[in-house]
Amino acid sequence: MGIQFKIGYTSQVHELNKISIAFQESDLALFIGDDERLIIPYSDIETKALVHQMDEALKQRYLQRIFPNISYKYIQTLQAFFESDLNIAETAKALYIHRNTLIYRLKRIKEETGYDPQLFKDAVSLQLAVWMFQKNSHSGK
Secondary structure (H helix, E strand, O other): OOOOOOEEEOOOOOOHHHHHHHHHHHHHHHHHOOOOOOEEEHHHHHHHHHHHOOOHHHHHHHHHHHOOOOOHHHHHHHHHHHHOOOOHHHHHHHHOOOHHHHHHHHHHHHHHHOOOOOOHHHHHHHHHHHHHHHHHHHOOO
16 A cells, blocks of 8 residues: 554553653654654664753754864764764765775864764764754754
8 A cells, every 4th residue: 555654652651641751752753763764662762852852052052062163074974983883894884985084084073073983972972962963954953
């Protein structure tokens, strides 16, 4: 029949007063979740959902501090790097670039932002900024 669908779900609720929260979480899973996946558990996007629900002014200040003048190419590089679980070879393959080009880009990102994408604590800050940037670019801001 060619019907396309997506399912967003959250954990079970056992109390009537928590059904609305479960509905909101399921709705966020559909809204924020990966477009390619058909079934999206809220637990997979929970951290991203926290970022999504933050105050816009706070997100803008954060973005300006983390990505003051970074190019879109570097944001795409970070996104691919994080989606590949910080794996250099997989990221280079996903971006169709040479491994050394990726290493150069990561070095430039570190120089431009002051955050090293290969260090966990810095990668967390950069990942949050990438999510904020993506949300802003998808909402037309």
